[in-house]
Amino acid sequence: MYKIIVLAKQVPDTRNVGKDAMKADGTVNRAALPAIFNPEDLNALELALEIKDRYPETRITLLTMGPVRAAEILREGMYRGADAGVLLTDKAFAGSDTLATSYALSCAIRKIGDFDLILAGRQAIDGDTAQVGPQVAEKLGIPQITYAEEIISLVEKTIRVKRRLERGFELVESPLPVLITAHSTAPECRPRNAKRLMKYKRATTLSERHSASDDYLASHLEKSYLAITEWCAKDVNSDLVQLGLGGSPTKVRQVENIVFQAKESKVLTAGDADIEWLMQELIAQHTIG
Amino acid sequence: MGNFYLDTAELKFHLTHPLMQKIVGLKERNYTEHEQFEYAPVDFEDAMDSYDQVLEIVGDICANTIAPHAESVDAEGPHLVDGHVQYAAGTQKNLDAIVKAGLMGITLPRKFQGLNFPIVPYIMAADMVSRADAGFVNIWGLQDCAETIHEFADEEQQQRYLPRIAAGETAAMDLTEPDAGSDLQAVQLKASLVEGKWYLNGVKRFITNGDGNISLVLARSEEGTADGRGLSMFIYDRNSNAVTVRRIEHKLGIIGSPTCELVFRNAPAELVGQRKFGLIKYVMALMNGARLGIAAQSVGVADAAWREAVAYAKERVQFGSSISKFPAVYEMISRMKAKVDAIRSLLYETARFVDVYKAYEHISKERALTPEERTELKSYQKLADIFTPLSKGLSSEICNQVAYDALQIHGGSGFMKDYPIERIYRDARITSIYEGTTQLQVVAAVRGVTTGGYLAQMRAYEEREVKPELLGYRNYIAEMTDEYAEAVGKVMEVNQNEYTDFHARRLVEMAGNIIMSHLLVLDTNREHLYWKSLDIFLKIARGENRGRKEFIDITNPADLGKYKIE
Numbered sequence: 001m002y003k004i005i006v007l008a009k010q011v012p013d014t015r016n017v018g019k020d021a022m023k024a025d026g027t028v029n030r031a032a033l034p035a036i037f038n039p040e041d042l043n044a045l046e047l048a049l050e051i052k053d054r055y056p057e058t059r060i061t062l063l064t065m066g067p068v069r070a071a072e073i074l075r076e077g078m079y080r081g082a083d084a085g086v087l088l089t090d091k092a093f094a095g096s097d098t099l100a101t102s103y104a105l106s107c108a109i110r111k112i113g114d115f116d117l118i119l120a121g122r123q124a125i126d127g128d129t130a131q132v133g134p135q136v137a138e139k140l141g142i143p144q145i146t147y148a149e150e151i152i153s154l155v156e157k158t159i160r161v162k163r164r165l166e167r168g169f170e171l172v173e174s175p176l177p178v179l180i181t182a183h184s185t186a187p188e189c190r191p192r193n194a195k196r197l198m199k200y201k202r203a204t205t206l207s208e209r210h211s212a213s214d215d216y217l218a219s220h221l222e223k224s225y226l227a228i229t230e231w232c233a234k235d236v237n238s239d240l241v242q243l244g245l246g247g248s249p250t251k252v253r254q255v256e257n258i259v260f261q262a263k264e265s266k267v268l269t270a271g272d273a274d275i276e277w278l279m280q281e282l283i284a285q286h287t288i289g
Numbered sequence: 290m291g292n293f294y295l296d297t298a299e300l301k302f303h304l305t306h307p308l309m310q311k312i313v314g315l316k317e318r319n320y321t322e323h324e325q326f327e328y329a330p331v332d333f334e335d336a337m338d339s340y341d342q343v344l345e346i347v348g349d350i351c352a353n354t355i356a357p358h359a360e361s362v363d364a365e366g367p368h369l370v371d372g373h374v375q376y377a378a379g380t381q382k383n384l385d386a387i388v389k390a391g392l393m394g395i396t397l398p399r400k401f402q403g404l405n406f407p408i409v410p411y412i413m414a415a416d417m418v419s420r421a422d423a424g425f426v427n428i429w430g431l432q433d434c435a436e437t438i439h440e441f442a443d444e445e446q447q448q449r450y451l452p453r454i455a456a457g458e459t460a461a462m463d464l465t466e467p468d469a470g471s472d473l474q475a476v477q478l479k480a481s482l483v484e485g486k487w488y489l490n491g492v493k494r495f496i497t498n499g500d501g502n503i504s505l506v507l508a509r510s511e512e513g514t515a516d517g518r519g520l521s522m523f524i525y526d527r528n529s530n531a532v533t534v535r536r537i538e539h540k541l542g543i544i545g546s547p548t549c550e551l552v553f554r555n556a557p558a559e560l561v562g563q564r565k566f567g568l569i570k571y572v573m574a575l576m577n578g579a580r581l582g583i584a585a586q587s588v589g590v591a592d593a594a595w596r597e598a599v600a601y602a603k604e605r606v607q608f609g610s611s612i613s614k615f616p617a618v619y620e621m622i623s624r625m626k627a628k629v630d631a632i633r634s635l636l637y638e639t640a641r642f643v644d645v646y647k648a649y650e651h652i653s654k655e656r657a658l659t660p661e662e663r664t665e666l667k668s669y670q671k672l673a674d675i676f677t678p679l680s681k682g683l684s685s686e687i688c689n690q691v692a693y694d695a696l697q698i699h700g701g702s703g704f705m706k707d708y709p710i711e712r713i714y715r716d717a718r719i720t721s722i723y724e725g726t727t728q729l730q731v732v733a734a735v736r737g738v739t740t741g742g743y744l745a746q747m748r749a750y751e752e753r754e755v756k757p758e759l760l761g762y763r764n765y766i767a768e769m770t771d772e773y774a775e776a777v778g779k780v781m782e783v784n785q786n787e788y789t790d791f792h793a794r795r796l797v798e799m800a801g802n803i804i805m806s807h808l809l810v811l812d813t814n815r816e817h818l819y820w821k822s823l824d825i826f827l828k829i830a831r832g833e834n835r836g837r838k839e840f841i842d843i844t845n846p847a848d849l850g851k852y853k854i855e
Contacts, residue, residue: 013290015290191349192346192349192390193389195328195391197342198342199327225327
């Protein structure tokens with residue numbers, strides 16, 4: 001059996017961007033975009049679940065940092081097969097860049113304590129930095145394997161992973177514990193399971209329970225699996241200076257709204273002359289070569 | 290990221306029908322199982338919330354897994370490998386997703402690891418899966434066989450087989466043979482009892498998902514008999530490895546669904562229930578469930594066809610305008626929509642009737658029913674019996690009409706393989722053929738005409754209170770009802786079975802049109818958005834019924850001779 005922590009993020013669904021996706025000031029209009037489970041984090045969860053399929057005693061804890069509503073993706077992860085969820089939420093985290101985020105996550109992971117594997121998506125679709133996973137590994141002082149597509153084998157304390165690279169793949173081996181980031185070519189996550197949904201649909205964090213009716217509270221007192229762990233900055237013994245906007249060296253100077261305006265188009269035949277012309281054009285524009 | 294549940298408000302509308310309170314209460318035995326099962330509801334609201342959320346998962350899988358595979362599955366089809374079926378790659382992926390989502394054994398009790406859902410949400414799932422891929426719904430929907438095992442097999446057999454189906458094993462119902470299609474009394478597959486064990490020998494043909502894990506097989510257990518009373522029902526487990534698939538049929542549509550010819554060679558089998566009851570009791574029950582499933586398939590496929598028509602008509606520009614702006618086109622599309630709404634309302638009305646009576650039947654095995662409960666069981670069973678063939682017969686025919694019109698809207702493009710409508714049109718064709726042709730549905734449904742069952746239900750609908758603005762529609766329907774009663778009287782007074790059979794389809798269709806009109810009035814009463822479909826459908830129905838009535842008026846028994854084939 002293995003203890004696995006899966007890092008996940010709730011993100012605005014930038015894949016279905018409408019015309020009101022950005023505000024006039026150039027920031028993301030979160031209200032206009034549905035909040036979803038970051039796609040590559042789902043690939044990471046699936047890799048964890050496949051390990052659990054092989055070693056059923058394996059325990060998967062889903063960890064996310066975000067506002068109170070980010071508990072939604074913890075429930076979703078539990079419907080898909082995760083055993084427990086941890087929500088890291090605090091005003092002190094607001095405005096964190098990747099450095100401050102990875103610091104906060106590493107504090108929470110230390111608090112969770114014992115683990116063999118940390119799995120995370122390669123990157124989140126709202127920032128596309130691909131930095132958080134590697135930074136968490138550095139902060140915890142453990143090895144990391146990025147761009148994972150498949151877990152080839154996991155025997156005792158050794159894992160073998162296939163990494164998807166631009167022009168091929170790489171097979172690597174690492175001792176545990178290790179942090180692995182999953183690539184979008186890893187298996188798609190299994191769907192939410194009907195029975196798990198019905199079992200965990202009332203799983204809530206402390207903040208959510210504060211605003212719920214007595215009935216919900218009563219069912220929580222009886223069933224411990226319905227309690228989602230919720231931690232604030234203090235709970236994970238983090239240094240406030242390294243958190244949030246203050247702890248983030250990344251400063252956004254300006255965001256520009258870019259509208260593609262090229263309207264010109266050329267119709268080319270499949271003849272040699274046209275292809276030759278196009279090749280020269282592309283080389284001249286440094287599109288290729 | 291589409292979702293077939295969230296984009297079809299009609300589903301949630303039918304899910305929240307007032308009768309659900311009763312259905313769920315019966316199905317959940319007053320909400321007592323939550324102490325035993327973590328996923329059981331604590332009350333009605335909790336149960337409804339679970340149905341809603343689980344259907345949302347189904348809608349997600351339909352839109353994002355099953356529908357995207359439909360085209361490749363249609364092109365690839367299943368393969369015959371060493372006497373067994375290998376599904377098309379997309380079919381296998383669909384099945385994996387469905388199984389991982391825990392969507393097999395939806396209606397089975399929790400003690401067999403089922404979800405214990407009523408039939409209404411199960412049929413909603415079937416409706417959506419059919420819209421996504423009409424071929425795949427057959428493989429998934431054969432979990433109906435579990436319902437038959439649950440109803441008629443002994444407790445020990447239920448314990449062994451039902452959890453397997455709930456865990457994702459597929460099923461099949463092996464009924465038809467080369468010389469026993471519509472006429473199942475002619476089944477020849479031989480069942481022999483050797484030292485206390487049953488063995489099957491012979492051939493079955495046109496068996497959907499014939500290589501499923503668990504098969505219900507109709508076989509002749511009584512040597513020397515030639516009719517339905519010599520037939521018994523058996524369970525064959527594929528793990529015995531004594532049945533080979535000799536051939537997978539090449540079909541017009543639902544290509545992803547393997548239709549098999551099976552050879553049984555001393556295949557060990559277990560008797561279900563009592564000997565000799567195979568056809569007369571168990572197959573009838575099995576077929577009723579399957580017919581409701583085909584009604585759902587018809588609705589889902591019709592819905593898919595209508596959507597393709599709307600999408601194409603909006604984007605296709607001719608004569609400088611979107612063709613959807615032309616009366617010839619929008620008239621067709623709106624009639625299609627009205628018909629889809631009408632058959633969907635009939636489908637869920639039927640599902641509710643089945644739900645109530647099935648729930649009482651299961652309860653009656655646990656305790657004696659009160660006299661009131663027994664009366665209710667009987668009345669809902671009667672309704673289910675006449676509504677099931679009506680729903681299957683009419684919705685499959687309308688599904689074909691809608692698919693035909695949807696392809697027509699596409700013009701030449703619809704005839705090419707370039708658009709999904711070409712596949713949907715082919716898939717639609719089977720709905721009015723299998724699980725009993727429309728002609729056989731009429732044979733079953735005409736009892737509702739001759740016994741007055743439909744008429745009584747029409748009158749009952751008239752009694753339901755509706756908003757004043759709907760009373761005009763009501764009066765309209767009341768006139769149609771009088772006209773129907775008159776037509777029925779005209780046919781019945783001749784008092785010849787052949788003459789009744791001659792007009793049977795007309796009468797059944799008239800009854801169906803009136804019942805669907807009533808249902809749309811009740812729907813509009815609850816949700817104003819149905820008024821367009823109500824208005825459009827009612828005018829179609831009125832026109833059609835007048836034509837049928839006129840035909841009956843000007844026909845007499847002497848005319849039959851002109852129709853007979855020499």
